[in-house]
Amino acid sequence: MKYRSLFAFAAAALLVSAPASAALSRSEQVMVQTVDAEQQRTLDLLQRWVDQNSGTMNKAGVEAVRDMVAPEFQKLGFKTQWIDMSAVNRAGHLVARHTGSKRGKRLLLIAHLDTVFEPDSPFQRWQRDGDIAHGPGSGDDKGGIAVILAALRAMQAAGTLKNANITVFMTGDEEDAGRPLSISRRDLVAEGKRADAALDFEDLSVVDGPNGPVEMGSIARRSSGSWTLTVTGRSAHSAGVGAGDYGAIYELARIIDQFRGELPEDKLTYNVGLIGGGQTVTLDPSKIRLEATGKTNIIAATAVARGDLRAISQDQIDRVEAKMRAIVAQPLAGAHAEISFEDDIYPPMPPTEGNRALLAELNGVNRDMGLAEMGELDPARRGAGDISFVAADVNGLVGLGPASDGSHTASEQVDIPSIFKQAKRAAILMSRLAAQHR
């Protein structure tokens, strides 16, 4: 008797330690098994994509990746479409659509084909080292596309893809978007208006916790926009500088220092990235270089500064821009200043209740998979991205791609097991969402 109850206890302990899915449905278990059975196939695909250079400006390279990726979606019953972007000097966007039940929710998956590594970069190849693989785009964002395909194949195997409405939008210029954004992001914005949920397959957010790395949910991203401040002053001999005439450089310094002192608020950052002043200042057309001339004994006639502003909501952008204009409008004697804000901005993705509900769905998946629930990532820790363009129109969740490190540098690497973990999460999450009515 005693022996038997001990055995029962051991069996129960076994069940707890292998949550293999007590809480997962039969079809969800099939998805988990399919992702695992196809690990090598997924990695082989990813390796081929990584070995093909697709720097944003290497348009032929971006198209070559498209030609490898598109058939994988076609095999799963997706119709693919190429949206040419030569009008903004970029390759284009690949869109893959799967049409399911009329009543089911429409999912929009967002990823990108390009990388920051152009053909002249020394960083060009996939190199595996145990559970890590180095390579351009291994995580950002070819790894994201690998997660999407592994998840969709698992859904197909489990029978949950058939009725799902899924559009996968893969931009070809995420790392350096074509301008104006009104053209290069027009089609993505339109897809956002049709969709019921947007899922971004850029890297999973992982932060350091007291007991090691902690995976986080990401439901917000800040905007990214730039401003230009132009100051003119009354030029005169330096002996006259002071109360009646400070010139352009003192005025510029007053403004940016007042910005520093008066603008700070939660979730906002403001940076000055470029500055120059003197008798003449010439800003080059790309606005990343300027040339200044001047003499120490002449009061500066002109000064220019450029910087950015990152905010969590349109309200915050409006409020801070108004403060900046007010500061600019109180010039020192002998100077006049003007500030302009770029129209072409990455909009904010604020942490809405709708986005939070999507994270709650994902946490339901986490619980049922026996994984820890994810808290909300501080949006200040995440840059702007393509999902921001649909944030005004549809609920969204960021970071469904693999865990990666060193992105945008020659030490970019992807955590291989995270590709499969994320594919399982995504397959189950998408199957549950797609089965809900609109």
Ligand SMILES: [Zn+2]
């Ligand atoms: Zn990216």
